[in-house]
Amino acid sequence: MTNSQKSDETPVTESTEGQPEPAESAAASTPEETPEQTADSAAEPAQQPSPIPGPKGASPRPTPAALGPRPNGAAAPSVVATPPIHTTPLSEAEKFARVEDDGHVFLIVDGEEFAVGQYPDASREEALAYFVRKYDEVAGQVTLLEQRVHAKAPTTDMRKTASHLREQIAERKMVGDVRALEARLDALTSLVTELEAAEKAEQDAARARELQAREAIVAEAEEIAGRDPSTVQWKASSNRMNELFEQWKAAQKSGLRLGRGTEDALWKRFRSARTVFDRHRRAYFSQLDNDNAEAKRAKEELIRRAEELSSSTNWGPTAAEYRRLMDEWKASKRASRKDDDALWSRFRAAQDTFFAARKAANEAIDEEYGANLAVKEALLAEARQLLPVKDAGAARKALQSIRDRWEDAGKVPRADMGRIEARLREVEDAVKAAEDEHWQRTNPETKARTNSALSQLESTIASLEEDLAAAEKDGDARRITAAREALDARRQWLDMLQRSAQDFS
Structure with a gap:
C-alpha cells in the first residue's frame, strides 16, 4: 500500500515504542505499519490514537495539585496568573528540526539529530506543527512553574515538577529550543532551592515559636503545681490549669508539629504537673474535710455546754461561764462556711436564751427597786447640803445618819446603782478631807515640834542681832552685810512658824 492510497486521517507514529500519539479519525482506515507494528499486528489489533489537539486560544489553568499543598502554618500563596500557551512560529521551529517527506521529524540540538516521531499522510508543515505543539505545552508548564516560584508559592512539589519537565525535555520528543527550556529549568532549580531554604527558615522560626508557646504552657503548669498547697487559691488555680490544658489540646490539634520526641517529652512534663496538682488538691481538700469534721465536733461540744447553761438562774457565775465558752469558740478552728454559720446560730441561740432570761429578771428587779431609788435620791440631796464642810465633827455625825438610812x-x-453611789462617795470624801485637815492643825506632836522650832529660831535671831551690833561697832562692812542677810532670813522663818502655831491654838 502506497502513501497515495492512505487517508488524510492516518495516525502518527513515533520512533520510541510505547509512546503513541493518536490523530483524529473520522472513518476507519488501514494505517501504514512500521516494522515494529508489523511484528505485533498478528497478536492484537492496531491502536487508533488521536493526535494532541492544537491550542484554540484557551489557556491552561493550574489545578490545586499543580499548585501543591500548602505546608502547615505557611502563609497562603499569592494568586498566580494562568499563563497563555506560547505558540512557536513554524519558521522559528524549523531552526531546530528536519522533516522528511514521509512525515518523520528530527530534533536538532547542537548539531545532533534526534528522531522525534512520524506524522504520516500529512504535509511536512503539519508534521512539524504537531511536535511543536508538544514543545509549547512543556514550555507552558515551565512558565507556570516560573510564576509559582516568583510568587513564592509553597515549594511542596516544585522540585518534583521541575524534574518531571526535565525528563520530558530529555526524551527529545518535541521540536523547539530545548536548550532554552533546560536553561530556564536550571534557573528555576536554583530559585526553588533558595525558596526552599527560605521556607525552611520560616518553618524553623515558626516551630521555635510553637516550641516556646508549648514550653510556656508547661512551665506555668509546673509553677502552679509547685506552689505550697496551703497558699494556693484552688478555684482560680484549677480554672487556670484547665485553661492551660485547653491551650495544649488546641496546639496539638492545629499547631505545628514539633517532632514526636519533643512533643512526648513536653506532654510528659505537662501531664506530670497536672498529676501533682490534682494530688495536692485532693490531699488539701481531704485534710480540709478532716479539719472541718474536727472543728464541727469541738463546736458541737461547746454548743452542748451552752445549751445546758441556757436555763440557769445563777446569773453571775453563768454569765462568766458563757464568757469562757465564747473565748473557747474564738480559739477553735473554723468548720466549713455552711457548717460554721449553722453551728454559730445554735451557739448564739443558747446564749440569747440565757441572757434574755437574765434581762427579764433584772427588769423585774429594777421595777421592784424603783421606790428605793427615790429614797436614796432624797438622801443624796440631804448629804450634798453638808458641802462645803465647815465643822468636820458635825458633818461626820450627819453623814453617818444619812449612811444608816441609805443602807x-x-x-x-x-442602771442607777453606780451613779448614786459615786455621788455619795463625793460627799464622804469631802468630809474625810475636812477631818484630815483639822487633825493636822490639832495634832499635839506637830504643835510641840513647832514650839521647839520657834524657841530655837528666836535664840538664833538674838545671837545674830548681837553679831550685827558688834560688826557695826567695829565698822566691818563685810560682817555687817553677812549678819543682816542671815538675820533677815531667820526673821522670815520665824514669821512663818508663828502663823502656823496660831492654827494649833
Missing part, C-alpha cells in the same frame, strides 16, 4: 433603803436598779 436601810435597800437596793436600787442596776
Whole structure:
C-alpha cells in the first residue's frame, strides 16, 4: 500500500515504542505499519490514537495539585496568573528540526539529530506543527512553574515538577529550543532551592515559636503545681490549669508539629504537673474535710455546754461561764462556711436564751427597786447640803445618819446603782478631807515640834542681832552685810512658824 492510497486521517507514529500519539479519525482506515507494528499486528489489533489537539486560544489553568499543598502554618500563596500557551512560529521551529517527506521529524540540538516521531499522510508543515505543539505545552508548564516560584508559592512539589519537565525535555520528543527550556529549568532549580531554604527558615522560626508557646504552657503548669498547697487559691488555680490544658489540646490539634520526641517529652512534663496538682488538691481538700469534721465536733461540744447553761438562774457565775465558752469558740478552728454559720446560730441561740432570761429578771428587779431609788435620791440631796464642810465633827455625825438610812433603803436598779453611789462617795470624801485637815492643825506632836522650832529660831535671831551690833561697832562692812542677810532670813522663818502655831491654838 502506497502513501497515495492512505487517508488524510492516518495516525502518527513515533520512533520510541510505547509512546503513541493518536490523530483524529473520522472513518476507519488501514494505517501504514512500521516494522515494529508489523511484528505485533498478528497478536492484537492496531491502536487508533488521536493526535494532541492544537491550542484554540484557551489557556491552561493550574489545578490545586499543580499548585501543591500548602505546608502547615505557611502563609497562603499569592494568586498566580494562568499563563497563555506560547505558540512557536513554524519558521522559528524549523531552526531546530528536519522533516522528511514521509512525515518523520528530527530534533536538532547542537548539531545532533534526534528522531522525534512520524506524522504520516500529512504535509511536512503539519508534521512539524504537531511536535511543536508538544514543545509549547512543556514550555507552558515551565512558565507556570516560573510564576509559582516568583510568587513564592509553597515549594511542596516544585522540585518534583521541575524534574518531571526535565525528563520530558530529555526524551527529545518535541521540536523547539530545548536548550532554552533546560536553561530556564536550571534557573528555576536554583530559585526553588533558595525558596526552599527560605521556607525552611520560616518553618524553623515558626516551630521555635510553637516550641516556646508549648514550653510556656508547661512551665506555668509546673509553677502552679509547685506552689505550697496551703497558699494556693484552688478555684482560680484549677480554672487556670484547665485553661492551660485547653491551650495544649488546641496546639496539638492545629499547631505545628514539633517532632514526636519533643512533643512526648513536653506532654510528659505537662501531664506530670497536672498529676501533682490534682494530688495536692485532693490531699488539701481531704485534710480540709478532716479539719472541718474536727472543728464541727469541738463546736458541737461547746454548743452542748451552752445549751445546758441556757436555763440557769445563777446569773453571775453563768454569765462568766458563757464568757469562757465564747473565748473557747474564738480559739477553735473554723468548720466549713455552711457548717460554721449553722453551728454559730445554735451557739448564739443558747446564749440569747440565757441572757434574755437574765434581762427579764433584772427588769423585774429594777421595777421592784424603783421606790428605793427615790429614797436614796432624797438622801443624796440631804448629804450634798453638808458641802462645803465647815465643822468636820458635825458633818461626820450627819453623814453617818444619812449612811444608816441609805443602807436601810435597800437596793436600787442596776442602771442607777453606780451613779448614786459615786455621788455619795463625793460627799464622804469631802468630809474625810475636812477631818484630815483639822487633825493636822490639832495634832499635839506637830504643835510641840513647832514650839521647839520657834524657841530655837528666836535664840538664833538674838545671837545674830548681837553679831550685827558688834560688826557695826567695829565698822566691818563685810560682817555687817553677812549678819543682816542671815538675820533677815531667820526673821522670815520665824514669821512663818508663828502663823502656823496660831492654827494649833
